[in-house]
Amino acid sequence: MIVLKTSRELALMREAGRISQRALREAGKAVEPGVSTWELDKIVKNYIEKAGAKPSFLGYGGFPASACISVNHVVIHGIPSKKQILKEGDIVSIDVGACLNGFHGDNAWTFPCGDVSKEAQDLMDATRESLFAGIAAALKGARLGDIGHAVQEYVEARSYSVVRDFVGHGVGAKLHEDPSVPNYGTPGRGVRLLPGMTIAIEPMVNQGAYQVKVLDDGWTTVTVDGRLSAHFEHTIAITPDGPVILTLPD
Numbered sequence: 001m002i003v004l005k006t007s008r009e010l011a012l013m014r015e016a017g018r019i020s021q022r023a024l025r026e027a028g029k030a031v032e033p034g035v036s037t038w039e040l041d042k043i044v045k046n047y048i049e050k051a052g053a054k055p056s057f058l059g060y061g062g063f064p065a066s067a068c069i070s071v072n073h074v075v076i077h078g079i080p081s082k083k084q085i086l087k088e089g090d091i092v093s094i095d096v097g098a099c100l101n102g103f104h105g106d107n108a109w110t111f112p113c114g115d116v117s118k119e120a121q122d123l124m125d126a127t128r129e130s131l132f133a134g135i136a137a138a139l140k141g142a143r144l145g146d147i148g149h150a151v152q153e154y155v156e157a158r159s160y161s162v163v164r165d166f167v168g169h170g171v172g173a174k175l176h177e178d179p180s181v182p183n184y185g186t187p188g189r190g191v192r193l194l195p196g197m198t199i200a201i202e203p204m205v206n207q208g209a210y211q212v213k214v215l216d217d218g219w220t221t222v223t224v225d226g227r228l229s230a231h232f233e234h235t236i237a238i239t240p241d242g243p244v245i246l247t248l249p250d
């Protein structure tokens with residue numbers, strides 16, 4: 001069931017989104033060679049808790065940390081660890097959710113660690129731009145397939161691939177709500193977008209094949225071919241005046 005939010009609820013979601021985005025930025029600023037992914041997770045947790053919110057991911061389905069931190073060929077759901085020390089040239093996807101006033105914000109960004117290869121930078125640029133192509137398609141009266149198509153077309157035109165096994169989702173009082181928001185699709189197909197819908201659009205884009213696999217820890221999701229993957233996400237609202245990003249810093 002898709003829950004439509006009132007304007008009052010959207011204002012509350014914007015607060016949760018703001019904290020999610022600021023926590024993500026704080027962690028991003030700390031990405032540099034020699035830092036552990038555990039340290040980045042602490043930054044996220046401390047920021048969210050100081051703001052009076054709760055990390056959405058901590059304990060969600062048993063997830064043991066406040067942020068998912070996914071380095072290089074890890075697509076999503078990387079578990080922060082003191083043993084994982086970032087190196088020059090890594091690309092570091094950080095996914096952060098915060099819950100405030102009973103609503104969640106969910107966002108992700110891939111950060112370069114020091115100087116990265118041109119190939120890695122191009123992948124990150126294309127993934128970020130595909131997110132904004134998806135957001136631009138999230139118009140009242142359009143359909144979910146229009147969003148997925150916009151992302152997929154942008155990505156595949158650059159010879160990358162979109163992950164199929166994991167998708168975006170509705171966001172609200174629950175971190176994951178209906179509908180599912182695939183990063184692929186057919187224009188004009190799927191659920192119609194209505195004002196008050198709040199969704200996370202989150203392209204996961206692979207340098208090589210789209211196939212992924214989940215490691216034995218039950219979380220860490222990697223590309224099957226070991227090539228790089230990037231991930232960018234915003235929570236947005238469908239409004240009569242067009243899509244509004246809820247995960248903004250101010």
Ligand code: MG
Nearest residue numbers: 106200202233
């Ligand atoms: Mg999400």
